[in-house]
Amino acid sequence: MFQRPMTLLEFQAKFPTDDACRNHLFSLRFPDGFRCPRCGHDRFYVIRSRHLLQCQSSACRHQTSLTVGTIFEKSRTPLRKWFSAIFLASHDKRGISALTLAREIDVTYKTAWAMLHKIRHAMRTREQSYKLGGIVEVDETYVGGPGENPKPGRGTNKTPTLVALSLSPDGKPGYLRMQAVENVKGETIAAFLNQHVEKEAIIVSDGFPSYAPVAQDRPVLAMKFDPKNNPDHMKWLHRAVSNAKTFLLGTYHGIKGKHLQAYLSEYTYRYNRRHFQGEWFNRLLQASISASPITVAELTG
Numbered sequence: 672m673f674q675r676p677m678t679l680l681e682f683q684a685k686f687p688t689d690d691a692c693r694n695h696l697f698s699l700r701f702p703d704g705f706r707c708p709r710c711g712h713d714r715f716y717v718i719r720s721r722h723l724l725q726c727q728s729s730a731c732r733h734q735t736s737l738t739v740g741t742i743f744e745k746s747r748t749p750l751r752k753w754f755s756a757i758f759l760a761s762h763d764k765r766g767i768s769a770l771t772l773a774r775e776i777d778v779t780y781k782t783a784w785a786m787l788h789k790i791r792h793a794m795r796t797r798e799q800s801y802k803l804g805g806i807v808e809v810d811e812t813y814v815g816g817p818g819e820n821p822k823p824g825r826g827t828n829k830t831p832t833l834v835a836l837s838l839s840p841d842g843k844p845g846y847l848r849m850q851a852v853e854n855v856k857g858e859t860i861a862a863f864l865n866q867h868v869e870k871e872a873i874i875v876s877d878g879f880p881s882y883a884p885v886a887q888d889r890p891v892l893a894m895k896f897d898p899k900n901n902p903d904h905m906k907w908l909h910r911a912v913s914n915a916k917t918f919l920l921g922t923y924h925g926i927k928g929k930h931l932q933a934y935l936s937e938y939t940y941r942y943n944r945r946h947f948q949g950e951w952f953n954r955l956l957q958a959s960i961s962a963s964p965i966t967v968a969e970l971t972g
Contacts, residue, residue, distance in 0.1 A: 692750035744964040761951035793962035795936035844907040857884035
């Protein structure tokens, strides 16, 4: 059932304080009521000075936090600012830059950058939890920042990126995957497909020779791309790639290097939820508490 997107005023009214955010986190982490993560006891009390939940079992007394095991773990940033960052990141399909986020929620650029990358980590973790199936279009593209070699296609010095898009039974675009890779050799393509695409899926590709080894283990329909005589060949994938490059250039002014994959994962996460507009905030918040913690050192290392 279609859900109307939450407005900014509705969001602010629902989460005016950190306590309101903690109460919402509690309902998400313990939807059936509290259960001690160590002993399973169902009674607890709150240590308010430290925002901890302590098990009331005399044999346990385990203390836990609502943020442990999430991207919020050990963060000194107030939960209300985290919730605001997730709301802003989820409600604009163009994404939000660290500079804009820093200004909107009154944090430093460094803090905003780390928050957004932790949110992208949650997006990527969620996308890795399932594989594409059915008919899957597969191709490669090349992504880079402004000023890099503008030569199109194979031979450019931009980052090679593998792309897979599943199709629904009526031929409409389904779910997307994009992965930055070192090269587009057959073994690289095979590893990408093994990670992201079900073994029984039918692969649709162009006539690039690197797909030949893949055809030994998977059903592959290869057809040389001819934009003049067959413009509809993999048209949905090509459109998704074009939109991804616009996304990267529009909000982030081009991305390259070690963080490229984080932005590609952000785009695919958004693309795959394009039909769930009213659920964007709750879905991204759920992804954020389901993903494992990641430190700034891990993000920058």
